[in-house]
Amino acid sequence: MVADVTGRRGRLAPTPTGYLHVGHARTFAVAAHRAGQAGLALRIEDLDGPRCRPEFTAAAIEDLRWLGLDWTEGPDCGGPHAPYVQSERATWYLEIWRRLAAAGAIYPSPHSRRDVEQAASAPHDETCDPRRSAESVFPPALRPCQWDRAAAPGGTPWRFRVPDGRVIEFHDGICGPIRLTAGVDFGDFVVWRRDDLAAYELAVVADDHAMQIEEVVRGADLLVSTARQLLLYEALGWQPPCFAHAPLVCDASGRRLAKRTGGLAIRDLRAAGWSAAAVLERHGVPRH
Numbered sequence: 001m002v003a004d005v006t007g008r009r010g011r012l013a014p015t016p017t018g019y020l021h022v023g024h025a026r027t028f029a030v031a032a033h034r035a036g037q038a039g040l041a042l043r044i045e046d047l048d049g050p051r052c053r054p055e056f057t058a059a060a061i062e063d064l065r066w067l068g069l070d071w072t073e074g075p076d077c078g079g080p081h082a083p084y085v086q087s088e089r090a091t092w093y094l095e096i097w098r099r100l101a102a103a104g105a106i107y108p109s110p111h112s113r114r115d116v117e118q119a120a121s122a123p124h125d126e127t128c129d130p131r132r133s134a135e136s137v138f139p140p141a142l143r144p145c146q147w148d149r150a151a152a153p154g155g156t157p158w159r160f161r162v163p164d165g166r167v168i169e170f171h172d173g174i175c176g177p178i179r180l181t182a183g184v185d186f187g188d189f190v191v192w193r194r195d196d197l198a199a200y201e202l203a204v205v206a207d208d209h210a211m212q213i214e215e216v217v218r219g220a221d222l223l224v225s226t227a228r229q230l231l232l233y234e235a236l237g238w239q240p241p242c243f244a245h246a247p248l249v250c251d252a253s254g255r256r257l258a259k260r261t262g263g264l265a266i267r268d269l270r271a272a273g274w275s276a277a278a279v280l281e282r283h284g285v286p287r288h
């Protein structure tokens with residue numbers, strides 16, 4: 001795996017819905033290696049309601065420390081961009097919702113992600129092909145013709161309207177040149193959820209910008225998200241960071257590791273007597 005030191009300020013952004021596994025270890029170690037002296041912020045991405053649990057946040061911090069990863073800003077060491085816990089940043093996300101709504105870039109859409117997936121009856125994709133989004137493309141026919149101006153999201157999901165046919169190109173620090181087409185590889189995506197919380201794409205862009213992240217390193221399962229997020233940066237008039245997507249770790253049958261995958265949780269390996277160095281080496285990550 002190409003893992004140059006870029007010296008760009010990065011971040012670690014675990015979602016505390018389960019224990020970190022070797023796939024996370026690999027992505028986070030690559031992030032630490034590439035950032036080098038520029039350092040990392042640790043941000044807890046806990047917007048996923050009751051699935052996010054404080055004990056998983058504590059476990060993630062413990063596992064990251066055990067792996068020897070270090071951050072200069074985050075929940076347990078402060079820093080100029082605090083708080084670093086997404087559930088505490090609602091005001092900032094609402095401000096971004098307002099900017100996007102004022103620009104006419106987003107619209108209310110009662111169709112949940114699940115509705116769209118069911119309508120398209122697309123199978124959930126758990127392969128290691130990062131070009132295949134796990135999500136069905138939102139059918140443009142479901143876009144509303146008009147909608148009322150709103151001062152607040154108001155308990156309806158809101159979607160970003162993508163420019164159909166637009167090719168989004170970027171140079172990935174690990175994968176090289178990437179080209180994805182709006183309306184083909186991905187469609188209108190949710191930026192605000194029915195439960196009145198920011199959706200992943202909005203929250204991550206709002207935070208990476210506010211925290212002055214210079215390079216986003218994450219798993220290759222988020223390649224399509226990066227194309228979506230580039231459209232958000234453009235709509236907000238912000239300069240996007242650089243991006244590098246680490247290859248996914250797959251199990252023996254070629255399925256990507258999920259938090260439910262047994263046996264490959266970092267804490268299980270530690271309990272089984274593995275050293276941090278052995279965990280990282282076994283999964284081809286650079287020493288930093």
Ligand code: GLU
Nearest residue numbers: 013014015045204217218
């Ligand atoms: N929180 C996400 C995850 O744990 C990562 C999001 C990102 O890196 O943008 O998969």
